[in-house]
Amino acid sequence: MHIIPLLPIAAAKSHMTGIDWIAIGCYFALLLGVAWYVVSKNKDTAEDYFLAGRNLGWWVIGASIFASNIGSEHIVGLAGSGAKDGVAMAHYELHAWCLLVLAWVFVPFYMRSQVFTMPEFLERRFSVGSRYVLSLVSIVTFILSKIAVGIFAGGVVFGSLLPELQITVGGIVIDSFWIGSISVIILTGLYTMLGGMRAVAYNDAVQVVVLIGGSALLTFYGLDKLGGWNVLREVCGSDMFNLWKPLIPAGVESTWAPVREVNATGEVTKMAWYFNNQFPWLGMAICAPVIGLWYWCTDQYIVQRALGAPDQRVARQGSIFAAFLKLFPVYLFIIPGLICYAIVQKEMIPELSAEFNKPGGSQGAFPLMVQYLLPPGLRGIVVAGLLSALMGSLAGVFNACSTLFTVDIYEKLRPKATQAELVNMGRIATAVMVIIALIWIPVVKGAHGLYEYLQSVQGYLAPPIFVVFFLGVFWKRLNAQGCFWAMMVGFVVGAFRMAVDTPVTLGLFKSYPEGSLFWIVNNINFQYFSILITLISAVVMVVVSYLTAEPDQKQIQGLTFATASAQDKAETRASWGAQEVIYSCIIMAFIIGAYLYFRG
């Protein structure tokens, strides 16, 4: 009996050599050694465990933010997306500007409040009820979007590198995907539990150098193999280099009615414009920024890094450095996917083409490129970097989940809990979340693509959080009742969409009855639905706030733009530096340049 084989590419042979495995083994031995070393210097307080004692330097903060973001789901998912759909998903990676919003807009509020978690900030701005809702929504989001996706990506990497690996336990055959997934979880959990965020932050700094260096070499050698950038553009065609896809595909009649008509050959001839799933520019232009601002400015997983800074200036500098690093993923992760596609089209490496052309094979574009384009030794280091990126982002999520559950839920229920008890509860909670995520993996597998799945889940769950944080900071009249109901209603609508999608994604049936409500909901482009959730949440927040009493001005002192004191503003202004402004402008110029270049 086989555990569900999740990888069709498992029939091929591994190309990893002894040198590669020695490199990987040494790399992980060192990672665990660092964790052990950190433990010997560690204190036992929750603050030290969770926030590294609030004394991280700017470059550690920036590298940690970047490395926490860049997991194997990015490298694997982005390259897979590039190999399949070109640069379409690059909208989600040109989000360095969102980090600049964190640096210049949100850092002052977070540093001023000296909070552990984002829900704690929400409690101070609104109410305890808002905090609980956010904690629960965040934990659900982490499990479905980060942990499950990270594990799946790790499994894809292992399946690509060690396709022959399998073990038999009690008559059940476990393939390389599951072996890899479980192994990475255990390793990650080990060093997270041992060292907490401090070990995560330090290892993140190392992984950034390995990832960027290794990916750059892969991109360079890939382009050389192919024949250069112009050849890549010629083989891929203009559509794969276009960020601004049309609202409706060419040759299809657009309509407002909820219909999808096909001709005798199965091609779509008429369709509701909001059913178009080919990454139309309107959805990208509005939805991607909402998700980006939620992720980089309000998500516990990322903001926790900036909270490790001793003051506003260091937090801002770290965020700007992270923004600079965030310029690279499009060129280091998406472009290799296009290179892989082009190499396959030109049939330059038959073995690679054979793996790529299997169902779902394009998802393994990056590990396939590593196997076939890099020499042994360096290949092992890049693979180690790939695996450690997975571990880094998983570790970050484990730590964030521990923090959220322990500080925002458990400590509220048991206020007399000791520090050691809090740390232990965090570990137990993390283990439970991992088990749930493992059960969810078949849903990830059934989605259109790993990276698109990630964005869709975030698109359904994140908008209410984005709304309450951003409107809460900029609009002082909005109160706790408005925040609470905005999140509740938004979460219910998002959960409804996920519940409608899941049976179809799992393949329980092909489609709902055409024309039915569920069929319409299931077919709406996920980005348009995300925008709908954002609008609903915003309207609910404003309406409910104005129908109820305005908030206590003393309570929200310093927590909105309008209620910041003169001293607060002076302190923030004093933390600005000319260099930070210049670097921010340079980063914006690069982003605008990318949007202008990738127009087909």
Added chain:
Amino acid sequence: MGLDIRLPIGMMFSLIGLLLAGSGFLTRSDAAMYHRSLDININLWWGIILLAFGLLMLIPALLAKKD
């Protein structure tokens, strides 16, 4: 806090650099292996770069610890 971050990071990069440079030195005559990397012994050169980076972090950290 008591922990100089340059120590663990410097250690890691130095050791990985040594490993890679060492394998590059030992395989320097294997032309077929480095055909993929434009006939450049990329293991040796990348190993040297990582080792240099590691020492750049490690040496100041050890000197500071000594003080």
